[in-house]
Amino acid sequence: MRLILEKRADRSPFFAIASPFLALLLTLIAGGLIFALRGINPLEGLYVYFIEPLTQLWSVEQLIVKAAPLVLIGVGLAVCYMANVWNIGAEGQLTMGAVCGSIAPVMFPEWQDPSVLVVMLIMGMIGGALYGAIPGLLKTRFNANEILTSLMLVYVAALFLDWLVRGPWRDPQGYNFPVTKTFAGWQLLPTFGGTIHLGALFALLACAALAFVMGKTLIGFEIKVTGNAPRAGRFAGFSRNRMVMLCFLLSGGLAGLAGICEVASVVGKLQPQISPGYGFAAIIVAFLGRLNPLGVLFAGLLLALSYIGGEAAQVTLGISDKIAKVFQGILLFFILSCDTLILYRIKFEMGRVGALKAAE
Amino acid sequence: MKKLLMTAAVAAIALGLGSTASLAEAYKACWIYVGPVGDGGWSFQHDEGRKAVVAELGDKVETVFVENVPEPDSDRTIERLARDGCKMIFTTSFGFMEPTLKVAAKFPDVKFEHATGYKTAPNVTTYNSKFHEGRYVIGQIAAKMSKTGTAGYIVSFPIPEVVAGINAFMLGAQTVNPDFKVKIVWANTWFDPGKEADAAKVLLSQGADILVQHTDSTAPLQIAQEQGKLGFGQASDMMAFAPKAQLTAIVDSWGPYYIRRVKAGMDGTWASQQSWDGMAEGNVTMAPYANMPDDVAKMATETQAAITAGTLHPFTGPITKQDGTVAGEAGKPLPDGDILGMNWYVKGVDDKLPQ
Numbered sequence: 001m002r003l004i005l006e007k008r009a010d011r012s013p014f015f016a017i018a019s020p021f022l023a024l025l026l027t028l029i030a031g032g033l034i035f036a037l038r039g040i041n042p043l044e045g046l047y048v049y050f051i052e053p054l055t056q057l058w059s060v061e062q063l064i065v066k067a068a069p070l071v072l073i074g075v076g077l078a079v080c081y082m083a084n085v086w087n088i089g090a091e092g093q094l095t096m097g098a099v100c101g102s103i104a105p106v107m108f109p110e111w112q113d114p115s116v117l118v119v120m121l122i123m124g125m126i127g128g129a130l131y132g133a134i135p136g137l138l139k140t141r142f143n144a145n146e147i148l149t150s151l152m153l154v155y156v157a158a159l160f161l162d163w164l165v166r167g168p169w170r171d172p173q174g175y176n177f178p179v180t181k182t183f184a185g186w187q188l189l190p191t192f193g194g195t196i197h198l199g200a201l202f203a204l205l206a207c208a209a210l211a212f213v214m215g216k217t218l219i220g221f222e223i224k225v226t227g228n229a230p231r232a233g234r235f236a237g238f239s240r241n242r243m244v245m246l247c248f249l250l251s252g253g254l255a256g257l258a259g260i261c262e263v264a265s266v267v268g269k270l271q272p273q274i275s276p277g278y279g280f281a282a283i284i285v286a287f288l289g290r291l292n293p294l295g296v297l298f299a300g301l302l303l304a305l306s307y308i309g310g311e312a313a314q315v316t317l318g319i320s321d322k323i324a325k326v327f328q329g330i331l332l333f334f335i336l337s338c339d340t341l342i343l344y345r346i347k348f349e350m351g352r353v354g355a356l357k358a359a360e
Numbered sequence: 361m362k363k364l365l366m367t368a369a370v371a372a373i374a375l376g377l378g379s380t381a382s383l384a385e386a387y388k389a390c391w392i393y394v395g396p397v398g399d400g401g402w403s404f405q406h407d408e409g410r411k412a413v414v415a416e417l418g419d420k421v422e423t424v425f426v427e428n429v430p431e432p433d434s435d436r437t438i439e440r441l442a443r444d445g446c447k448m449i450f451t452t453s454f455g456f457m458e459p460t461l462k463v464a465a466k467f468p469d470v471k472f473e474h475a476t477g478y479k480t481a482p483n484v485t486t487y488n489s490k491f492h493e494g495r496y497v498i499g500q501i502a503a504k505m506s507k508t509g510t511a512g513y514i515v516s517f518p519i520p521e522v523v524a525g526i527n528a529f530m531l532g533a534q535t536v537n538p539d540f541k542v543k544i545v546w547a548n549t550w551f552d553p554g555k556e557a558d559a560a561k562v563l564l565s566q567g568a569d570i571l572v573q574h575t576d577s578t579a580p581l582q583i584a585q586e587q588g589k590l591g592f593g594q595a596s597d598m599m600a601f602a603p604k605a606q607l608t609a610i611v612d613s614w615g616p617y618y619i620r621r622v623k624a625g626m627d628g629t630w631a632s633q634q635s636w637d638g639m640a641e642g643n644v645t646m647a648p649y650a651n652m653p654d655d656v657a658k659m660a661t662e663t664q665a666a667i668t669a670g671t672l673h674p675f676t677g678p679i680t681k682q683d684g685t686v687a688g689e690a691g692k693p694l695p696d697g698d699i700l701g702m703n704w705y706v707k708g709v710d711d712k713l714p715q
Contacts, residue, residue, distance in 0.1 A: 054687075056443075057403065058439070058443065059440075062436050162548070166517075166548070166714070174519055175519060175701060176517070176518045176519045176523075176703060177454060178517060267432045268458065271431065271455070273430065273455075276430040276432060276433045294451075308436075310441070311437055311440060315440060315441065318424075321396075321426070321427055321428040332680055
């Protein structure tokens with residue numbers, strides 16, 4: 001007996017929209033089961049995890065701070081994946097954006113007016129975009145698999161940052177600890193009321209802009225056609241290579257912007273570790289948001305909630321920190337399986353084995 | 361369906377309130393760890409300290425810990441603890457320094473204790489231990505036990521604490537064998553069993569027959585055991601992992617300090633300070649001496665006793681530096697500040713300090 005996936009003749013429009021919610025519901029059920037197995041009341045567990053963080057102003061603020069980089073990166077990746085360009089290396093582009101954006105405050109610590117912040121943000125975007133261009137070039141020139149090259153470049157970027165903060169950029173007053181000078185004044189993003197910084201606004205703007213581009217412009221149409229029907233795209237005269245480069249520059253630039261925003265707000269300096277894996281988590285965000293810029297906005301908030309809730313669960317319920325990772329993994333699993341089952345149906349095929357038996 | 365959801369939500373809220381109400385009264389002390397409590401080293405020992413507080417103060421104290429907190433993300437975690445009613449928060453990694461200060465400024469009534477840092481505030485104390493005292497003892501043991509006269513030393517980062525550790529080890533070894541050599545590998549990590557194991561193999565293949573580590577995993581000791589060589593445990597007694605290889609271990613014993621500070625917080629005598637305790641206060645202890653002849657164990661015990669009593673100071677002048685200049689006055693210990701900011705090697709260390 002074989003298990004095969006058979007393409008459905010027509011996909012249900014209802015389930016196309018309902019699928020992420022169904023996945024979320026299944027995640028909640030699975031999560032409740034995990035809590036129950038650990039001897040925790042599932043309702044209390046889920047309350048602490050998913051609802052309590054939304055009941056206090058400060059944790060809602062923290063949620064937005066956490067969601068900003070996820071959305072910013074996720075929305076760029078969504079466009080990439082829509083065009084069938086598999087950029088897995090946003091974490092590296094984030095790192096290089098943070099590094100390039102930090103050139104100004106590290107090299108010229110005395111530079112203290114609004115212009116430094118503008119330069120930092122632009123340099124951050126350029127750094128991320130150029131770093132994204134590397135797998136793009138390798139893909140278009142040599143047809144190298146961009147999943148592998150972009151992923152491996154993440155580690156190159158991480159080691160480069162590591163070397164910088166231990167070597168040339170180390171704070172001379174920092175007792176040899178691997179950190180740069182702490183940024184100050186105009187080298188930090190302005191905040192709305194102390195916690196939420198400008199990065200959240202950038203994330204909103206990026207979502208709105210890309211929603212417009214994807215929905216209303218020719219370039220958005222090109223991206224979708226290249227992704228869904230590459231042959232049709234070629235007949236229409238759309239260049240696949242141009243699309244690949246565009247996607248990498250865009251998603252790299254947004255990841256770079258997220259990187260410099262983190263460094264110029266939450267972290268406040270360069271250090272060996274500047275992101276708890278936003279670049280990878282944003283992949284989940286892109287899919288959870290159905291590769292739709294507005295969907296990504298909500299997906300980013302939900303994933304941020306899973307981080308914050310995981311922490312709350314650790315403090316309040318005394319369970320392991322791994323639980324947040326488990327929840328994210330379960331969520332991605334259910335999203336992908338729901339999506340698959342919308343497009344395909346499972347079929348058990350007895351045919352060949354049965355036929356062989358009959359012949360004997 | 362809607363009704364069911366509503367019922368669930370109401371039940372959940374009731375449960376949530378119920379659990380917070382029952383937590384009143386006890387003094388709440390909280391810990392943040394950079395690694396998993398099961399790392400068998402740094403974070404594990406801090407958690408042992410937390411357990412000692414529970415054992416000593418029982419119902420009067422309630423403790424909470426959060427493990428594996430990523431450093432760039434830690435200010436939110438610290439703030440959550442402060443908001444959750446923690447009266448005293450121990451942040452147990454250098455990387456938590458700025459986040460601790462940031463949150464402390466927002467919560468003037470909460471006491472913060474930051475391990476291994478150098479910045480304080482009216483409600484932020486720093487604390488660390490004189491681990492170099494233990495390193496002096498193991499230096500002597502290494503020089504006695506080594507057949508090749510060479511130790512392999514796996515180190516994390518060139519921060520003063522680590523550099524002072526290397527120097528104290530070397531000074532101890534030189535009291536036994538003036539020509540003792542040490543080979544150094546910078547692993548650039550606090551905890552990475554794979555990297556540490558690789559470093560250990562390299563050092564052993566280069567003629568070292570005793571391994572010293574200033575990284576937290578048990579991997580180097582396990583390699584030593586596999587190859588029939590010797591080594592020292594780090595942060596906690598790692599005997600169970602290498603019963604034939606571990607000579608002793610420098611054990612971080614935070615319990616006495618934590619108990620003192622939590623008590624001070626409870627009776628209102630807590631004040632900001634920079635605490636730096638050693639063997640005398642019980643912060644640094646040695647795991648039982650093993651896998652060595654009695655005379656070596658006797659020497660180690662005597663050295664340990666002398667340091668505990670204050671009659672022996674590992675950094676007693678004059679100390680010849682690697683570049684030939686001399687530090688310290690004859691017969692006098694180096695000032696604490698010189699050790700806390702140490703960025704030079706003593707003579708005999710075969711390595712260039714990463715600058």
